[in-house]
Amino acid sequence: MVQDSLWERIEPLLPKVERRRRHPGRKRLDDRLALQGILFVLYTAIPWEFLPQELGFGSGMTCWRRLRDWHQAGVWDRLHQLLLAELHAAGQLDWSKAVIDSSHIRALKGGPKTGPSPVDRAKPGSKHHVITEGGGIPLAVSLTGGHRNDVTQLMPLIKAIPPVRGRVGRPRQRPDCLYADRGYDHDKYRRLVWRTGIKPIIARRGTPHGSGLGIHRWVVERTIALLHWFRRLRIRWEVRDDIHEAFMTLAAAIICWRRLVR
Incomplete structure (x- = not known):
């Protein structure tokens, strides 16, 4: 599970993807569930293709794409800087x-x-x-x-x-x-x-x-x-x-x- 305090910091950093009005296709996997899948792989080292879909993470390829796209968008770098700023403000x-x-x-x-x-x-x-x-x-x-x-x-x-x-x-x-x-x-x-x-x-x-x-x-x-x-x-x-x-x-x-x- 992604704890609320971590998600509150990550969610504003994620790029917003508007759903197409015409030919919308399959509904996009919720970002928080995709992040849970990414963290599951980071913590356990399980191969992407074996990511258990019964836990609601979606497919491993979907989570892999989110990790790639969010990295290219600079989400992880901005998250790191945000947390460093909070630590600096707290004198840590x-x-x-x-x-x-x-x-x-x-x-x-x-x-x-x-x-x-x-x-x-x-x-x-x-x-x-x-x-x-x-x-x-x-x-x-x-x-x-x-x-x-x-x-x-x-x-x-x-x-x-x-x-x-x-x-x-x-x-x-x-x-x-x-x-x-x-x-x-x-x-x-x-x-x-x-x-x-x-x-x-x-x-x-x-x-x-x-x-x-x-x-x-x-x-x-x-x-x-x-x-x-x-x-x-x-x-x-x-x-x-x-x-x-x-x-x-x-x-x-x-x-x-x-x-x-x-």
Whole structure:
């Protein structure tokens, strides 16, 4: 079931589809039921064609089309920004720092944004890249091939942080500093981060472990674990990268919503 508090935020964002007066055809599936079908797939990883119609979700292909259309219309991005604004207004965003990390997943069917995974015997894989604020709330997510170096997504993720409203004054978009592990150790990118007004605190290669940065970085690892709590994100089943990205953004928004209602 889609809880009322979540539906109240999503419904105004959905594009309105007027029914044709002439040759209207079959009645369109209710948007809330379609969303329930999408969430059922996200939570359980059930194949679209096996979506149980007796639960009222409609066909799996109908729900798949809604996920695609709403993603193209920017619904999930706007939902994520809306929830970030509510969290910011409630004082639940820690802008004193941000943390970035990534995680490999298998991509069993291949497709765009996949590549030979260096941690899975060069089998096709993808990477989930996540940047969070100091408390672990996801600010932005991205998808790349499994062979892409983590540092290549450092600046794209920083730029992907949306301007977060919710308080008087200019929207907040930049944390004060950024924590990252050795995978992001490159002086060129340190300079780029400095130019955005963010202080980079990145572990250096070749130095012994126990730097103490782990007390800050663990929150992003927890957020990645929360993303992979959604079974559809543990393995990439989608050939189309935009469909998997739609699931990622929707899951990030749900994590924000759970933090807000908690």
